[in-house]
Amino acid sequence: MKQKITIxxxxxxxxxxxxxxxxxxxxxxxxxxxxxxxxxxxANLYNYKPNNLALQLRNQKTKVIGVILPKxxxxxxSTVIMGIEEGANKKGYNIMxxxxxxxYKKEVETLKVLSNGSVDGLIVSIAxxxxxxxxxxxxxxxxxxxxPLVLFDRVVDEILCDKVVVDDVGAGYKATKHLIxxxxxxxxxxxxPNHVNVGALRRxxxxxxxxxxxxxxxxxxxxxxxEKKDIKSQIEKVFKEDIDxxxxxxxxxxxxxMRIAKEKGLSIPNEISIIGFTDGLISEYSSPSITTIAQxxxxxxxxxxELLIERIENETEIYRxxxxxxxxxxKIRESTKPSS
Amino acid sequence: MKQKITIxxxxxxxxxxxxxxxxxxxxxxxxxxxxxxxxxxxANLYNYKPNNLALQLRNQKTKVIGVILPKxxxxxxSTVIMGIEEGANKKGYNIMxxxxxxxYKKEVETLKVLSNGSVDGLIVSIAxxxxxxxxxxxxxxxxxxxxPLVLFDRVVDEILCDKVVVDDVGAGYKATKHLIxxxxxxxxxxxxPNHVNVGALRRxxxxxxxxxxxxxxxxxxxxxxxEKKDIKSQIEKVFKEDIDxxxxxxxxxxxxxMRIAKEKGLSIPNEISIIGFTDGLISEYSSPSITTIAQxxxxxxxxxxELLIERIENETEIYRxxxxxxxxxxKIRESTKPSS
DNA sequence: AAAAGTCACGAAATCGGTTTCGTGTTAACA
DNA sequence: TGTTAACACGAAACCGATTTCGTGACTTTT
Numbered sequence: 001m002k003q004k005i006t007i008x009x010x011x012x013x014x015x016x017x018x019x020x021x022x023x024x025x026x027x028x029x030x031x032x033x034x035x036x037x038x039x040x041x042x043a044n045l046y047n048y049k050p051n052n053l054a055l056q057l058r059n060q061k062t063k064v065i066g067v068i069l070p071k072x073x074x075x076x077x078s079t080v081i082m083g084i085e086e087g088a089n090k091k092g093y094n095i096m097x098x099x100x101x102x103x104y105k106k107e108v109e110t111l112k113v114l115s116n117g118s119v120d121g122l123i124v125s126i127a128x129x130x131x132x133x134x135x136x137x138x139x140x141x142x143x144x145x146x147x148p149l150v151l152f153d154r155v156v157d158e159i160l161c162d163k164v165v166v167d168d169v170g171a172g173y174k175a176t177k178h179l180i181x182x183x184x185x186x187x188x189x190x191x192x193p194n195h196v197n198v199g200a201l202r203r204x205x206x207x208x209x210x211x212x213x214x215x216x217x218x219x220x221x222x223x224x225x226x227e228k229k230d231i232k233s234q235i236e237k238v239f240k241e242d243i244d245x246x247x248x249x250x251x252x253x254x255x256x257x258m259r260i261a262k263e264k265g266l267s268i269p270n271e272i273s274i275i276g277f278t279d280g281l282i283s284e285y286s287s288p289s290i291t292t293i294a295q296x297x298x299x300x301x302x303x304x305x306e307l308l309i310e311r312i313e314n315e316t317e318i319y320r321x322x323x324x325x326x327x328x329x330x331k332i333r334e335s336t337k338p339s340s
Numbered sequence: 341m342k343q344k345i346t347i348x349x350x351x352x353x354x355x356x357x358x359x360x361x362x363x364x365x366x367x368x369x370x371x372x373x374x375x376x377x378x379x380x381x382x383a384n385l386y387n388y389k390p391n392n393l394a395l396q397l398r399n400q401k402t403k404v405i406g407v408i409l410p411k412x413x414x415x416x417x418s419t420v421i422m423g424i425e426e427g428a429n430k431k432g433y434n435i436m437x438x439x440x441x442x443x444y445k446k447e448v449e450t451l452k453v454l455s456n457g458s459v460d461g462l463i464v465s466i467a468x469x470x471x472x473x474x475x476x477x478x479x480x481x482x483x484x485x486x487x488p489l490v491l492f493d494r495v496v497d498e499i500l501c502d503k504v505v506v507d508d509v510g511a512g513y514k515a516t517k518h519l520i521x522x523x524x525x526x527x528x529x530x531x532x533p534n535h536v537n538v539g540a541l542r543r544x545x546x547x548x549x550x551x552x553x554x555x556x557x558x559x560x561x562x563x564x565x566x567e568k569k570d571i572k573s574q575i576e577k578v579f580k581e582d583i584d585x586x587x588x589x590x591x592x593x594x595x596x597x598m599r600i601a602k603e604k605g606l607s608i609p610n611e612i613s614i615i616g617f618t619d620g621l622i623s624e625y626s627s628p629s630i631t632t633i634a635q636x637x638x639x640x641x642x643x644x645x646e647l648l649i650e651r652i653e654n655e656t657e658i659y660r661x662x663x664x665x666x667x668x669x670x671k672i673r674e675s676t677k678p679s680s
Numbered sequence: 681a682a683a684a685g686t687c688a689c690g691a692a693a694t695c696g697g698t699t700t701c702g703t704g705t706t707a708a709c710a
Numbered sequence: 711t712g713t714t715a716a717c718a719c720g721a722a723a724c725c726g727a728t729t730t731c732g733t734g735a736c737t738t739t740t
Contacts, residue, residue, distance in 0.1 A: 001655065002486040004457075006726060017690045022728060032688060047481075051457040053402070054726035057393045057695050064436075064458075072421055078413045085439055094453060096404075097437040099425055113434060117344075117391040117696090118404075141387070146342035255625035262627060282625050285595035287602060315341065346696055357720045362698060372718060394696035397725050457726090 005046045014042060025050075065308060066119035067097045068110055070127045070154070075251065075280030076297045077125070080152065083301020084123060091309050093120075100127040108138045121148035121308045123301075126156065132195045134158075148311040152304045154198055162311065163323045164304040168198050171293045171328040172205025175247050175275045178291070178330055180213045183339040184245035184273055188221045188238045190253040199224075202249045202277070225253060232256050239264060244339065245273040251282045254290050258335065273336040288334030295328050345386045354382060365390075405648060406459035407437045408450055410467045410494070415591060415620030416637045417465070420492065423641020424463060431649050433460075440467040448478045461488035461648045463641075466496065472535045474498075488651040492644045494538055502651065503663045504644045508538050511633045511668040512545020515587050515615050518631070518670055520553045523679040524585035524613055528561045528578045530593040539564075542589045542617070565593060572596050579604060584679065585613040591622045594630050598675065613676040628674030635668050 007025075011018045016035065024031045024039035025048075031039075042048075056062045065088050069077050081097065088095050096119060100107035107127045114122060122142070130136070131154065139159045142149055152164040179187050189206050192199030203222075210217050223238050225231055235256050238246075246261075248254035254276030258268060266272045268288055276283050279294035303324050347365075351358045356375065364371045364379035365388075371379075382388075396402045405428050409417050421437065428435050436459060440447035447467045454462060462482070470476070471494065479499045482489055492504040519527050529546050532539030543562075550557050563578050565571055575596050578586075586601075588594035594616030598608060606612045608628055616623050619634035643664050 001460075001488070004485070007728095008726075018727080019691080019729080020689060023689085026728085030688065035688080049452075049456050051397075051726050052453075053393055053397045053457045054695090055728085057391075057397055057697095057725090058727055058729095060695070062393070072412075073415065073418045075413065078418050081412055081437075082439070094436065094438060094450075094458075096434065097421075098434060099422070110434075112389070113392075116389050117393045118434075120341075145344070148341070252621070252625075255621075259625065259627065281592070281595070281622050285592075285599065285622050286626050287599065344696095347698095348696075358697080359699080359721080360719060363719085366698085370718065375718080391696050394725090395698085397695090397727095398697055398699095400725070 004051070005048050006051065007048075010039065010042055010046075010048065014039060061312075062118060062120050063093050064119045065093050065095050065305065066114040066122040067095050068100055068107065068114070068122065068124045069097070070100050070102045070125055072097075072099060075282075076153075076278045076295055079297030080125075080301040080304075083298040083303075084305045085301075086298075087302040087305035088309070091305075093305075093309065100130075102128045104129040104133055104135065111138050111142060115142055115145070115147050121150070121312045123150045123152065123304050123308055125152050126154040128154075128192075128196050131156070131197060132193075134195075146315075148308055148315075150304045150308045150311075152300055154196070156197065160321050162307045162321055164300050164307065164326065165323070166198075166295050166300070166326050166328045168201035169205040169208070171277070171295075172202035172247075172249075173209045174205070174328070174330050175202075175277070175293050176206045176209035177212075178332070178336065179245045179247060179273055179275060180209060180215070181338075182245075182273060182336060185213075185215055186218075186221065186241075186243045187215075187245040187247055188223070188241070188243045188257075190223050190225060190235055190238070190246060190248040190257060192249060193224045193226060199249050206247060232260065236260050243272065245275070245336075247275050249277050251276050251278045251280045251290075251292070254292070254335075255282050255286060258286060258288075258290065269335050269337040270340070273339075275336055279331055283331075283333070291333045291336040292331050293328045294331050296326055300326055344391070345388050346391070347388075350379065350382055350386075350388065354379060401652075402458060402460050403433050404459045405433050405435050405645065406454040406462045407435050408440055408447065408454070408462065408464045409437065410440050410442045410465055412437075412439060415622070416493075416618045416635055419620075419635075419637030420465075420641040420644075423638040423643075424645045425641075426638075427642040427645035428649070431645075433645075433649065440470075442468045444469040444473055444475065451478050451482060455482055455485070455487050461490070461652045463490045463492060463644050463648055465492050466494040468494075468532075468536050471496070471537060472533075474535075486655075488648055488655075490644045490648045490651075492640055494536065496537065500661050502647045502661050504640050504647065504666065505663070506538075506635050506640070506666050506668045508541035509545040509548070511617070511635075512542035512587075512589075513549045514545070514668070514670050515542075515617070515633050516546045516549035517552075518672070518676065519585045519587060519613055519615060520549060520555070521678075522585075522613060522676060525553075525555055526558075526561065526581075526583045527555075527585040527587055528563070528581065528583045528597075530563050530565060530575055530578070530586060530588040530597060532589060533564045533566060539589050546587060572600065576600055583612065585615070585676075587615050589617045591616050591618045591620045591630075591632070594632070594675075595622050595626060598626060598628075598630065609675050609677045610680070613679075615676055619671055623671075623673070631673045631676040632671050633668045634671050636666055640666055 007018050007021045011021045024036045098110045136158045149161040155163045194200045225234050246257045261272050276290045276292040279292050283290040283292045347358050347361045351361045364376045438450045476498045489501040495503045534540045565574050586597045601612050616630045616632040619632050623630035623632045
């Protein structure tokens, strides 16, 4: 990189002190207008721009927000990023995005790097491996250091900080109830292993809806997908049971279910109804299009970043963690309809 | 944020100088092992971590790579990010991701902020508005400042820097030729306006394949989609023409085409074949699944970041811009087959 | 004419580290 | 015993900015 022009260069060139240059560039009243003009002209000519690092060090703030996500090639998370970015930008912040790739180790490392002064605060959705381990020390340390932290979507009670979540229980309930109201009684649930708590919560909603309708939950109708293995073959098993509907806790599971149903020659939504989660492009463009629970990722990101910036900029306040619950809603499309 | 522990704190507490602390922590031979032990123990106890900003300022390097993308909710771009992130991480770099949202103004601003010392280099895919304006001054200035820059996917000749692109002409050619070989002759092209150069290049490939097959290109079969208006209705028009195949330059256009074809009762792939671009989830999960050109976004990201880091770390070399062309390949699925 | 005030600028501290160069003490050598 | 080398540490410069405080030269007031 070319040697960038600094205040010192300007000072030397023009035979003044660095303080004079700094003041002149910030249009201080202490400097005579001739000197100001001279300095500003020189700065413009050589396209002087103050060094961010120096400013950040001096001001003890970076105006950068760190974001750690488990993955990115996923409609929900990319939507959240958009929300975060837009919210951050509005307040003059930039975002630094990293990925844990669902790995505990990478999450710990990334957290460590970012929390060493590179960012003013962090927005994180926890890696699945961490949820499985139940080892949250790295987050707890962060909170102890009083670095502003907002968790979203995948959160745990052990970490005392601000949180933004969707009403997963309610969403699972809504989805299941919709199927029940459509006359479905044998509803399969395609979910994640229980340690991914959003999956567990959605399952609670599913069970609640079934209980209310006096339907016994049947463990054989529940599939906990292990993403390390082939997804489709795991889901396929449940199709051997007698089912008339599928509730999948994400888009991919829903799309796979639909594909299997088609292969088996089942007509959708007549013989089998399918409902998904995350209102992404797959749900929208598949045919039939898939009824889903819209998670409002953009809103989540926006709320998370607003909460965080609030914390960053008003640190005097006594700290009382907030939890924002975003209600999700049902987007009815072609893959569900009342059974005739 | 809590007052973080610094070298100065440790020095004062232990009654030594800051230089001694610094050396002790870096395990310098200049310091006696007793002193080292004492200092290191203290540092561990209070969980001392050196401040990144200070180090970055001192070392004149940030180990951060800036990435500016036009959008993120898009399978191709999120895949590229993954590639960049993985490549960067491998070399000890972090990435700072920003979005231009296809806006010229935002691109200029973001570029300005990031290039003021916050990053060691930049990876950018140009915003469509910028491509339309043909105003690349902000990039040219960047190159003049000798800030390492790699452009990918959407690149222009006016900017002299390293580039990573897919062989768009070749890809368009391959896709079209595949349709022709399947006996299709009336092939619609759903593309972007011409200023988005990747669209223009893919079109060239399309035209080349047609010419080779002695098929006259028919302007009525070409749709230039304006994304500010409703996409579907624009594509719908071409279905009034007599066509037996569609080549769409991205996934969304392909999915829309498929939906329209279905609504019109055309059987896919018999009556009409459809081929897309970007091998994303939509293509994979729609039914029939869509034959597409795989862009290898991950590889692109990886190559781009490797090229960039090479530049950053070997700046003595004489500068001769490199252009890496990544060959794309055809992934044949259910939406195309020979006409009978 | 002496005291006070204004103007325009510079010296130096600061942010949190690293590193070069001294320097006082002790041990080893001639 | 005098010279030199090794050892262990500190002072100070540096990265690139900002900001407080001080100060010399002039002007104004009494």
